[in-house]
Amino acid sequence: MLIKRAFILVFFAQLAMFAWPSDAIASSEGEELDALHHSANAYYLDFEPWGKYQLPRLFVVQHEDGSYGFEFFGSTASAILNGGYHAEVDGGHATTEGEHAEESDDHASAENEHAEEKLYAGITLTQLEGHLVPGHGAHVVLDLSISRHLFFAWLGMAIVFLIMARMAGKYKRGVGRDTAPTGVFQNMFESLIIFVRDDIARPNLGAKADKYVPYLLTVFFFILTCNLLGLVPFGATATSNLMVTVVLASFTFVITQLGGTKDYWMHIFWPPGIPTFVKPILMPVEVLGILTKPIALAIRLFANMTAGHLVILSLIGLIFSFANIFGPGAGYGVAPVSIAFALFIYFLELLVSFIQAYVFTMLSALFIGMAIEEHHHHDEAHGHEAEASGETAPALS
Numbered sequence: 217m218l219i220k221r222a223f224i225l226v227f228f229a230q231l232a233m234f235a236w237p238s239d240a241i242a243s244s245e246g247e248e249l250d251a252l253h254h255s256a257n258a259y260y261l262d263f264e265p266w267g268k269y270q271l272p273r274l275f276v277v278q279h280e281d282g283s284y285g286f287e288f289f290g291s292t293a294s295a296i297l298n299g300g301y302h303a304e305v306d307g308g309h310a311t312t313e314g315e316h317a318e319e320s321d322d323h324a325s326a327e328n329e330h331a332e333e334k335l336y337a338g339i340t341l342t343q344l345e346g347h348l349v350p351g352h353g354a355h356v357v358l359d360l361s362i363s364r365h366l367f368f369a370w371l372g373m374a375i376v377f378l379i380m381a382r383m384a385g386k387y388k389r390g391v392g393r394d395t396a397p398t399g400v401f402q403n404m405f406e407s408l409i410i411f412v413r414d415d416i417a418r419p420n421l422g423a424k425a426d427k428y429v430p431y432l433l434t435v436f437f438f439i440l441t442c443n444l445l446g447l448v449p450f451g452a453t454a455t456s457n458l459m460v461t462v463v464l465a466s467f468t469f470v471i472t473q474l475g476g477t478k479d480y481w482m483h484i485f486w487p488p489g490i491p492t493f494v495k496p497i498l499m500p501v502e503v504l505g506i507l508t509k510p511i512a513l514a515i516r517l518f519a520n521m522t523a524g525h526l527v528i529l530s531l532i533g534l535i536f537s538f539a540n541i542f543g544p545g546a547g548y549g550v551a552p553v554s555i556a557f558a559l560f561i562y563f564l565e566l567l568v569s570f571i572q573a574y575v576f577t578m579l580s581a582l583f584i585g586m587a588i589e590e591h592h593h594h595d596e597a598h599g600h601e602a603e604a605s606g607e608t609a610p611a612l613s
Contacts, residue, residue, distance in 0.1 A: 255525045257365045257457055259292055260344055263450050270344065271367060276358035277350060284357065287350075293339040295348055303346030369454035372441040379405060379437070412436050416578050420585035428584055431471060435464060436577040443521060443569030447562065455572070456521040458514065465510035465517075468580040473506075476587040509583050513576060520572050524565040531558040 260268040270291035278284050289295035296303060350356060386402055387393050397403045417425040417432050439455055446453025454460050482488065484502040487495055534554045539547025 255453075255456065255522065255529060257363050257452075258345055259361055259363055261364060261367065261450070261452075268341075268344070271362040271364070273348065274360040274362070275348075275350075275356045276360065277354045278357050280353040292344050292348065296339055296343060300350060300352040301348045302351050303343035304349050305342055305346040364452045365454045365457040365460060368445050368452045369442060369457075369460055372438055372445055372454060375441050375445075376434070376437045383409075408436075409433060412577060416574075416581050420578075420581040421588065422585070424588055428471070428475075428581070431467070432577050432581055435467075435580060436573050439464070439517065439576055440569060440573035443572060444566075446521065446525065447565060447569065453521050453525060455517055456525060458518045461514040461518040462510075464576070465513040468513060468583060469506075469510040472509075472583050472587045475584055477590060479590065480587045509579075513579055517572055517576050520568060524561065524568055528558050528561050528565070531561065 259273065260270045262268055270293060273289045273292055273295050275287045276284065277287055287295075287299065289299050292303075295301040348356070348359075383402065383405055386397075391398055392402055392406060397406050412433050413425070413429050416436075417429045421428055442454040442460075445451045446456065484506065485499055487498050487502065490498065531554050535547050535551050538550045
């Protein structure tokens with residue numbers, strides 16, 4: 217019942233968010249909804265229409281004398297106003313509120329076209345999204361700032377840890393091990409855990425499945441949690457960031473190569489059963505195949521999670537487009553249809569969140585299983601020789 221109420225609450229909150237732009241049509245004529253902008257990464261949390269919360273900025277910088285150091289700021293505004301940094305946008309220099317006052321009337325009139333940019337302690341939205349460059353003779357070696365996607369990736373990690381810690385505590389007390397699972401929480405997550413173990417790990421990994429089940433469970437629940445966080449109001453999808461999916465795919469890649477058997481490497485660098493003159497041609501193809509698997513894993517998850525959000529935001533953007541072209545009345549008229557389609561895609565995204573977590577985990581198990589599989593080339597060769605000599609070959613498992 218609690219989960220049902222929470223789902224209903226999230227549903228109506230999301231509906232309210234979808235409905236909000238249509239209420240602002242009359243007062244925001246000429247405004248456009250940029251789907252790419254709203255789904256992109258940034259260094260603030262977006263709580264529109266109430267405002268934005270800036271995230272801390274941390275830089276590794278090299279000073280003029282060649283020494284290195286850390287520079288930490290509580291926000292982008294603090295870095296610009298107190299740290300001597302300036303924001304570069306498309307190669308240009310974004311100005312602060314004080315600098316706006318000293319500009320010419322022509323430039324001021326151009327700035328009026330972007331009046332929707334809200335100021336945060338003298339810092340414009342353009343500067344919040346710009347690339348910070350130090351103006352004190354140093355240059356940034358490494359930007360370790362906390363971004364929106366990183367924040368929600370950490371949040372996803374914390375949620376998965378708390379869930380698994382609670383599950384482990386129950387099993388230590390014997391609940392679910394010596395007795396039947398109790399409560400909706402344990403039954404639901406135990407069903408998912410058993411599904412990953414029995415339907416994903418064991419069919420693909422065989423006798424060595426238990427060794428890799430912890431990794432597969434971690435990947436499955438982390439991706440699922442991050443996917444679902446992107447559907448929560450004011451949330452962001454960490455798995456729609458290519459860097460996040462690349463790191464996840466890299467873990468699968470490393471585990472696959474470390475678990476590879478002698479037969480696995482022989483198939484790559486000296487494929488059996490193939491004429492000798494063909495083997496040097498196949499070796500680079502096999503090596504390329506090793507690299508394309510994690511790339512496909514990363515891009516598939518990134519593309520699917522990004523596409524759904526872009527479709528939802530584009531459907532909401534139809535409200536603004538119709539209002540700009542045909543007037544506010546057309547915006548209000550198309551709003552119910554646009555919101556209805558957006559909600560349909562929203563529920564489809566809920567299904568896709570589970571499917572993508574399953575697909576990534578399944579392919580990871582499949583790739584690892586192909587690497588750790590034991591082949592029997594020598595036994596097969598011995599069997600053919602025995603048949604030729606009239607002996608009975610041993611049965612191959």
